[in-house]
Amino acid sequence: MTDLITAPARRAVVAATAQRRARPIALVGAVVAAAGLPAVVDRYTITLAGAALVLAGLAMSTQLLVGTAGLPAFGQPAYFGAGAYTAALAAQAGITNGPAQLAAAAGAGAVAAVLTAPVVLRTRGTAFLMVTFAVQSLTATAASRWRTVTGGDDGLHTPPITVPAAGALTSPAHVYWYTLAAFLCLCAAVAVLLRSPLGLRLAGCAGQPPRMSALGHPVNTLLGAGYTAAGAVAGASGALLVAVHQYVSPADIGFETAAVTLLAAALGAGTMTGAIAGAVAVVACRDWIGAPTAGHGHALLGLLFLTVAYTRPVTAHARQLFARRSRP
Amino acid sequence: MTDLLHLDQVSRRYGGLNALHPIDLHIPQGRRHGIIGPNGAGKSTLLHLIAGTIRPSSGRILLHGTDITSHTPDRRARRGIGRTWQHPAVFPRLTVADNIALALPSRSCFTAPFGTDPAPAQTESVLARFGLADLAGLRAGALSYGQQRLLELALATAGRPRLLLLDEPSAGLGPDDIRQLADTLGQLPTDVTIICVDHDLDLIWQLCDTVTVLDHGRHLTTGTPAQVRAHNGARAAYLQPTTTPADRSPEADRPESAPGSRTGGVSVAGLTAGYHGHPVVHDLDLDIPAGGIHALLGRNGAGKSTTLAALAGHLPPAAGTAVTIGGKPVPLGRPACAAAAGIGYVPQGRRLFGPLTVAEHLTAATAARQTTHGHPWRTDEVLDLFPTLHDRLATPAGRLSGGEQQMLALARALLAHPRLLLLDEPTEGLAPAIVAQLAGTIHRLAGAGVSVLLAEHRIPFAVQAADQCSVLAHGTIAMTATPAELATAGQRQQLGHLLGIHHTLGSLA
The missing domain is CATH 3.40.50.300 (P-loop containing nucleotide triphosphate hydrolases)
Incomplete structure (x- = not known):
């Protein structure tokens, strides 16, 4: 029986085990570092960090479709916008409670996704990319034209959010901590989803749709459920956008957001933690390092993508070397 | 007793090509039915029509008396049709255990979305039955071809289908694997109906109690293996090679x-090659x-x-490998x-x-x-x-x-x-x-x-x-x-x- 397992396969298992052991430590370290950030950096950087968390939420939503379900989704900013405008309108109507806004925004994102899923999921591959692009640009256009509700290109300004025990959050550090807490809840929800039967089935749909059908799984219904979940995550991230900036405008859900989100997911190479790291890297390059380099943030961003695209084989090789070293 | 499967004058055309002329087949429950015929006879088309991946141009398909002609493949699968493909259709990026978990009769993911590990006991029993337990944690894409074939069979049978469609299950398998395959199929419950397309006639004679011969999309004959072997048309179309190999x-x-x-x-000297830096072939010499x-x-x-x-x-060979043709290095x-x-x-x-x-x-x-x-x-x-x-x-x-x-x-x-x-x-x-x-x-x-x-x-x-x-x-x-x-x-x-x-x-x- 033992010769059933080939040597490369056994090494793959060893490497996976080593990774699995290192992962909790890395996660705890990242969370502690993120929570301690306001103690070491200035107010501007804290706001940037909050913006990075918002983009990371949107990147998770995109990765749920791109990395897990195998759908090249470009339109997640549409559901992000549905959530953001819902939260902003709620805030203007006097509902400043942060968690309530978050729930309403997630619901709005999910409803928008349910309504559009039947149109979008008729296609796959490049056609899917184009249809979701259309959804994104139509939503951005609607946000800019429907002045009576969205305030047009001027956008909507909102009062600071409130949290039940603490009242209104006015200091950037407090807003950041709220955003981080909400973001971690979102991460937990996504992690549970990925480990659920639905998560497994979405991964199955990505690998072998005909095989999924032949096993009796309704592929389109499953993908519709995944699309709805991704819409809810995007919507919740929209509420965090409003919490961080106290402002939303059509520019927040425009083409650049869509492109940067998809690229953050691509940086993540199919994994959820990778997408989050990608989003943080994007904000760091574009806004944090970019500002002192006289607005060359986009050039840096381009360099970042090229670096990742070319070094991926290098990192894979390094991982192998590591696995070979740690072989018993 | 009604038939499990009834093909009622089912046919399929592709443009001007008649892939399958109208065919009438009755297959009772528990039957082990082989389908043989030369290449291009319409065997795979027939399986696709039953599985629902191809719609018939005419005719009806009845499963247990229910007309399933217009049903989608997943609906047919939920009615008890399992299948394999000519090339193993497994989920390459998922582990073997996850592959099986996807194949188990669905606990609906909508009513129980947050169970963490779907039916682990059932998964283990399927893995054990197919001798895949040691491989449970590996990605299916890392398995060898024969193991993928075995895994696919495990996938197709894990949902306990009433009707199992096998498209060339022996393709690419060695003699010992084919014997193992025949054993595995023989151990399935007797009420499972099997329709098996294969060119390995020993497997067909061993496994099947009824055999249908197709030729150029036409139904030549259906009968017991003995009858089919004695059938002149079948011998001419398929069984008899134009010259005997012996x-x-x-x-x-x-x-x-x-x-x-x-x-x-x-001349090949010192060929060492493998995947991702792990050699599979060591120091191989050939002339x-x-x-x-x-x-x-x-x-x-x-x-x-x-x-x-x-x-x-297609693979980068390790240093020290030398290949020459006619003395010139390649x-x-x-x-x-x-x-x-x-x-x-x-x-x-x-x-x-x-x-x-x-x-x-x-x-x-x-x-x-x-x-x-x-x-x-x-x-x-x-x-x-x-x-x-x-x-x-x-x-x-x-x-x-x-x-x-x-x-x-x-x-x-x-x-x-x-x-x-x-x-x-x-x-x-x-x-x-x-x-x-x-x-x-x-x-x-x-x-x-x-x-x-x-x-x-x-x-x-x-x-x-x-x-x-x-x-x-x-x-x-x-x-x-x-x-x-x-x-x-x-x-x-x-x-x-x-x-x-x-x-x-x-x-x-």
Whole structure:
């Protein structure tokens, strides 16, 4: 029986085990570092960090479709916008409670996704990319034209959010901590989803749709459920956008957001933690390092993508070397 | 008792081509039904029609008396139809255990979305039943071909289907794997109905109690194995090779080679190659004279395909590897360079361009030709070798049957004027009559001075086609012998030991 397992396969298992052991430590370290950030950096950087968390939420939503379900989704900013405008309108109507806004925004994102899923999921591959692009640009256009509700290109300004025990959050550090807490809840929800039967089935749909059908799984219904979940995550991230900036405008859900989100997911190479790291890297390059380099943030961003695209084989090789070293 | 499955005048047309003429079949519950026929007879079409991946042009399909003609494949699957494909359809990025979890009868993911591990006990029992327990944590894509086949069968049966459709389950499997397959299928509950398409007639006779013969989309006969074997039409269409393999000696029908073509053979020294830096083949030496035919035998995972892929330039070989053709070194690690140096490659799974027609494939092969060393094959010569392709020139490769695709892949490789032809499981998916023809074809190629290296599971075919056989075990050559030597008892025993088989070798000599 033992010769059933080939040597490369056994090494793959060893490497996976080593990774699995290192992962909790890395996660705890990242969370502690993120929570301690306001103690070491200035107010501007804290706001940037909050913006990075918002983009990371949107990147998770995109990765749920791109990395897990195998759908090249470009339109997640549409559901992000549905959530953001819902939260902003709620805030203007006097509902400043942060968690309530978050729930309403997630619901709005999910409803928008349910309504559009039947149109979008008729296609796959490049056609899917184009249809979701259309959804994104139509939503951005609607946000800019429907002045009576969205305030047009001027956008909507909102009062600071409130949290039940603490009242209104006015200091950037407090807003950041709220955003981080909400973001971690979102991460937990996504992690549970990925480990659920639905998560497994979405991964199955990505690998072998005909095989999924032949096993009796309704592929389109499953993908519709995944699309709805991704819409809810995007919507919740929209509420965090409003919490961080106290402002939303059509520019927040425009083409650049869509492109940067998809690229953050691509940086993540199919994994959820990778997408989050990608989003943080994007904000760091574009806004944090970019500002002192006289607005060359986009050039840096381009360099970042090229670096990742070319070094991926290098990192894979390094991982192998590591696995070979740690072989018993 | 009503039939489990009733095909009521079901037919399928593709444009002007009648893939399947109206057919009427009654299959009662518990029947083990074989479907055989030459390549392109409509066997796979029939399975696709039952599984729902193709809609019939006319007729009705009834399962337990319910009309399922308009049902989608997933709805049919929930009604108890399980299936396998010609090439294993598993989820390559998921672990073996997750593959099985997806195949288990669904606890709805909407009513219980947050259970963390779906039915682990059930998954384990399926894994144990198929001997896959040790592999549970591996990604399915890391499994060998034979293991993927086994996993696919596990997937198809895990949901306890009432009707199991098997499309060439033995393709690409070695003798011991086929025996294991037959055992596994035999152990299924007796109320499971099986419809099995296969070219391995021993498997069909052993497994099936009823056999249907198709030819050119027409129903020839249905009956017990004995009746089918006695049926004249069936014998003419399929069972009887045009010439019996046994009375053909390798040297007899090989044309006298042109003077000088015997010089300039292929030499491989110290070939070490593998995946992601992990060698699968170690320090392999091979010498094939011009016009020589060398067969590589070995169990699944022994390194046969890896050797061929490395020679074809698809895998970077490790330092120290040297390959020469006619004394000239062949640049390694680049498919285009290998092709230019005269190496033709027919991979397992064919790798055809789905939407291109047969004629376009042949044109593309001619246009890309860079070598001037080998026998200058012309398109009409190649079409004479494979007459079936003549009638399919305007057909897209994706629409060809499995056997026709294999012929096209061979034809394409020949048009590049190879001096060394690498054939990976050339008989996979071919009807017995075509297999016998193929041996003759390979001899003709060798007669024209082409060196041939083939990886093969079917020992009788390898013995018949090759003039040297090597057995690979754990990435090295464990023994090399001529077919005549293999016929001796001692060699036969060693071969059986290396391949893990003991009973099929009696028929070898």
